[in-house]
Amino acid sequence: MDTKALLAELYDVVGLGVSALSGSGFDAFITVEQNSARKALEFLHRKGFNVLADLTCVDYLRYGFDERPLPPSHPHRLRRWPSPPKPPRRFKLVYRLLELDPAEGLARGRLAVHVWATGKEAGPPSVMDLWPNADWLEREVWDMFGIRFSGRPDIKRILLYEEFVGHPLRKDYPIDKRQPLIGPKEGAARTVVSDEPLRPDPS
Amino acid sequence: MKKTYLLNMGPAHPAMHGVIRLILELDGERVVGADAEIGYLHRAFEKQAESGVWNNVIPYTDRLNYVSPLINNVGYCLAVEKLCGIETPMRCQYLRVIACEISRITDHLTCVGANAMELGAFTVFLYLMKAREGLYFCVDKLTGARVTASYARVGGVKADLPAGFQEQLREAFRTVRECVRDSEALLTKNRIFVDRVQGIGILDKETALAYGVTGPVLRSAGVPYDVRRSQPYLVYDRLDFEVPVGTAGDNYDRYLVRLAEIEQSMRIVEQCFEQMPQGSVELNKGQLIEAGLLADLGKRGKTGHIWDARADTDPVIEGSGRTSKPDIAADRPEVVLPSKEETYGSIEGLMRHFELVMWGRGITPPPGEAYFAVEGGNGELGFHVVSDGKDMPYRVRVRPPCFFNMAVLHKMLVGYTVADIVATFGSINMIAGELDR
Incomplete structure (x- = not known):
C-alpha cells in the first residue's frame, strides 16, 4: 500500500492531530493526538491493516537524564551522542499495525502509530472491538504502566496479581522495591511475619 | 434448565507446560467457556533489561523461549544492530541462520513430542527427545551450553564453528530424520491419534488474523505468513525453502506443519553449509x-x-x-x-x-528506537529497543508470539470436551518463559 497516499486520506478524516510520516518502508510511523487516536486507528483498520502486531508503551520520565552516581575517581562519562530532545508527554503508546495478505502470506505494509499520553487521566480509547487481541495487550499496558484505556472500565492485571501495588515498568518504580505479603483471598492478610516460620504452632 | 459449573485446570497440572491456569466453564463434559490466567512465571525480564548494560540482556533472552534460545539471542542482537546501523559479515550471518534453524528444530521436536506424550504416545516422545539430544549436543559444541546458549553478540557471534561440527550436525540430522520418520509412522495414520486431533481445536483464518496469531498456528490455518519469507533478514533470501501450510487449522494440521518445518529447517542448514564463505578458523597461522x-x-x-x-x-x-x-x-x-x-x-x-x-562506557547506540522481527519457533518474535544514547537500554520490549496464541486459546477450546483441552493446548506450544517474561 502506498503509505503516503493513505496518509493524505487520513488527514482528511482526522484533520489536525496527525503528524507527518517518519521513517520509511516497514519502519514508518506516525504520531497521533490522543483524542483522534481512535478515529485514526479505525480508519487504518478499515484500510486493510488487519493485524495488530503489537501494542506497547514506553515511559519517557528519565529519558536523557543520567542519575546513576559516579565513583569519585571516575572521569566524566563518555558522551558520544548529544542529549535527545525532550519528549512532549510522559508515556508513548506504540500500536504496531500490519497489513497481511492472507492468500500470499506476505506483509503488504507495516505502520506504527505513536500516541502520547500523560498517564494521569484516562488514556486513548480501547480498540478491542477492532482487533480482539488488544484486550490482552491493553491489560498488559495497564498492568505494567498504569495507563487506563477509556471505554473499558473492567480492566484487570494480566501478568501480575491483583494485590500488586504500583506499575513496575514505570521509571519511578525502583527495581528493588518489595511488595507486601498477601493473605488468602478471603480473610485478613497476614500482618505479622514470624521469624520462625518452620516451628509449628504450640497451641 | 441447564446447569454449568466451573473447573480450575492448573496452575499445577502435568499437562499445563510450565505454569498456567485455565478457568473452564463446563456443561457436563463440554467446554462452554474458557479463560486463561497467565503470569505465574513472570520474572521481570523487561525491567531487568533496563537495569544493566546492553550486553547483559543477551543471557536473559535465553530464558525467554527456552526450547529455542538461539533465535531469541539473534533477534535481540539484530534489533540492537538495527539501532546502531551495523551490518555483520557474511559468514556470521550464515552462522546465525544455522544456529536459528537448529533451535527451530529443537522447538518443534519438543512440541510434537510433548503433545504426543500427553495423548499417550510415549514412544514418540522418547524418539523425538533422542533426536533433540543429538542437536543439543551440537549446540553444546557450538556455544558451550546446551540450553542457555548466549551465542549471538551485538555485531557478531561468540565464536566460529568448532572443528568437525559439520560432520556432527550431519550425523544429528540423520538421527532426526530417522526419528521423525519413525514417529510419523507411529502417529500420522494412527487411528487413535488421528481421532484425538483431527477436527479438534479448529482455529479459522479470520479469527487467527484478528488475534494477531503468527507462526505454525497461523500457517496451519492456511495463511503462509513466515517472517523469513515476508521480510527476509540475514541471508534467508538466498536460501530455498518452502513454507508448509495447513488447511483446516486443527490440531492435526498443526502437527503436520511442524513436522514439515523440521525438514525445511534441515534443508536450510544444509544449503548454508554449501553457500557459506570459507572461514579462516582452520588456518594454522602463528605459534x-x-x-x-x-x-x-x-x-x-x-x-x-x-x-x-x-x-x-x-x-x-x-x-x-x-x-x-x-x-x-x-x-x-x-x-x-x-x-x-x-x-x-x-x-x-x-x-x-x-x-x-568499563562502567559507564560499553555499547552506546544512538538515541532512537528500533523494532526487529524474526521468525521464532512459535511465530513472529519481535524486539523493540529504545536507546537514549547511554550504555544501558532505555526500554526492551519483546513481542512474544505465545502471548497471541494464548489470547486466542479460548476460541479453540469452547465447544470441545475436557479431554481435548490437553491435545489443543499442547499443539499451540505455549512456552511460559516467553509468555510471562
Whole structure:
C-alpha cells in the first residue's frame, strides 16, 4: 500500500492531530493526538491493516537524564551522542499495525502509530472491538504502566496479581522495591511475619 | 434448565507446560467457556533489561523461549544492530541462520513430542527427545551450553564453528530424520491419534488474523505468513525453502506443519553449509600459546610474541581468536570485543577492551528506537529497543508470539470436551518463559 497516499486520506478524516510520516518502508510511523487516536486507528483498520502486531508503551520520565552516581575517581562519562530532545508527554503508546495478505502470506505494509499520553487521566480509547487481541495487550499496558484505556472500565492485571501495588515498568518504580505479603483471598492478610516460620504452632 | 459449573485446570497440572491456569466453564463434559490466567512465571525480564548494560540482556533472552534460545539471542542482537546501523559479515550471518534453524528444530521436536506424550504416545516422545539430544549436543559444541546458549553478540557471534561440527550436525540430522520418520509412522495414520486431533481445536483464518496469531498456528490455518519469507533478514533470501501450510487449522494440521518445518529447517542448514564463505578458523597461522600463559605474558609487558601468536583457548571459545574475528564479527570496535591476542598483545586492543567493559562506557547506540522481527519457533518474535544514547537500554520490549496464541486459546477450546483441552493446548506450544517474561 502506498503509505503516503493513505496518509493524505487520513488527514482528511482526522484533520489536525496527525503528524507527518517518519521513517520509511516497514519502519514508518506516525504520531497521533490522543483524542483522534481512535478515529485514526479505525480508519487504518478499515484500510486493510488487519493485524495488530503489537501494542506497547514506553515511559519517557528519565529519558536523557543520567542519575546513576559516579565513583569519585571516575572521569566524566563518555558522551558520544548529544542529549535527545525532550519528549512532549510522559508515556508513548506504540500500536504496531500490519497489513497481511492472507492468500500470499506476505506483509503488504507495516505502520506504527505513536500516541502520547500523560498517564494521569484516562488514556486513548480501547480498540478491542477492532482487533480482539488488544484486550490482552491493553491489560498488559495497564498492568505494567498504569495507563487506563477509556471505554473499558473492567480492566484487570494480566501478568501480575491483583494485590500488586504500583506499575513496575514505570521509571519511578525502583527495581528493588518489595511488595507486601498477601493473605488468602478471603480473610485478613497476614500482618505479622514470624521469624520462625518452620516451628509449628504450640497451641 | 441447564446447569454449568466451573473447573480450575492448573496452575499445577502435568499437562499445563510450565505454569498456567485455565478457568473452564463446563456443561457436563463440554467446554462452554474458557479463560486463561497467565503470569505465574513472570520474572521481570523487561525491567531487568533496563537495569544493566546492553550486553547483559543477551543471557536473559535465553530464558525467554527456552526450547529455542538461539533465535531469541539473534533477534535481540539484530534489533540492537538495527539501532546502531551495523551490518555483520557474511559468514556470521550464515552462522546465525544455522544456529536459528537448529533451535527451530529443537522447538518443534519438543512440541510434537510433548503433545504426543500427553495423548499417550510415549514412544514418540522418547524418539523425538533422542533426536533433540543429538542437536543439543551440537549446540553444546557450538556455544558451550546446551540450553542457555548466549551465542549471538551485538555485531557478531561468540565464536566460529568448532572443528568437525559439520560432520556432527550431519550425523544429528540423520538421527532426526530417522526419528521423525519413525514417529510419523507411529502417529500420522494412527487411528487413535488421528481421532484425538483431527477436527479438534479448529482455529479459522479470520479469527487467527484478528488475534494477531503468527507462526505454525497461523500457517496451519492456511495463511503462509513466515517472517523469513515476508521480510527476509540475514541471508534467508538466498536460501530455498518452502513454507508448509495447513488447511483446516486443527490440531492435526498443526502437527503436520511442524513436522514439515523440521525438514525445511534441515534443508536450510544444509544449503548454508554449501553457500557459506570459507572461514579462516582452520588456518594454522602463528605459534600456539596457551591462553593463561598468553595473559601472563601480556600482563608482564612481554607482548612481542603475542601479536603474531594464537591463543590456545578452552574448546568452548574455540574460533573466537584473532584469525577468525573478521569472519564472525563486524569491524566495529565500538561494539565488538577484541580477541584475546589483541587485548593482551597491543595497547589499542587493551583500550578497546576497557572501553567496552568499563562502567559507564560499553555499547552506546544512538538515541532512537528500533523494532526487529524474526521468525521464532512459535511465530513472529519481535524486539523493540529504545536507546537514549547511554550504555544501558532505555526500554526492551519483546513481542512474544505465545502471548497471541494464548489470547486466542479460548476460541479453540469452547465447544470441545475436557479431554481435548490437553491435545489443543499442547499443539499451540505455549512456552511460559516467553509468555510471562
